[in-house]
Amino acid sequence: MAAEPMIARGAHYTALLDAIDQRGATRLHAGEREQLLEAADVLLFGEPDSERAVRWAEVLIEDLETSKRWSVESCGQLREHLYGCAAPTGAS
Numbered sequence: 001m002a003a004e005p006m007i008a009r010g011a012h013y014t015a016l017l018d019a020i021d022q023r024g025a026t027r028l029h030a031g032e033r034e035q036l037l038e039a040a041d042v043l044l045f046g047e048p049d050s051e052r053a054v055r056w057a058e059v060l061i062e063d064l065e066t067s068k069r070w071s072v073e074s075c076g077q078l079r080e081h082l083y084g085c086a087a088p089t090g091a092s
Contacts, residue, residue, distance in 0.1 A: 012080075019074065043083075043086040
């Protein structure tokens with residue numbers, strides 16, 4: 001049963017990668033891609049002090065949306081998959 005949440009989290013990580021790669025370099029710079037992946041990595045692996053990386057990713061996604069480089073829907077998908085990489089809260 002413990003493997004199921006990790007499988008779901010891994011699926012979100014893969015979906016995040018797919019969403020990023022579908023857009024390509026024309027819509028996301030290499031540094032921005034790395035920033036999103038770093039945040040997903042720290043969430044997926046439960047690394048301490050993940051708050052900073054996640055906050056930077058949130059700001060990046062906001063910027064993508066407000067600048068209209070990415071659609072509201074696409075940014076929503078990025079958020080969903082990013083947060084889906086995190087361990088469930090309140091799990092015992």
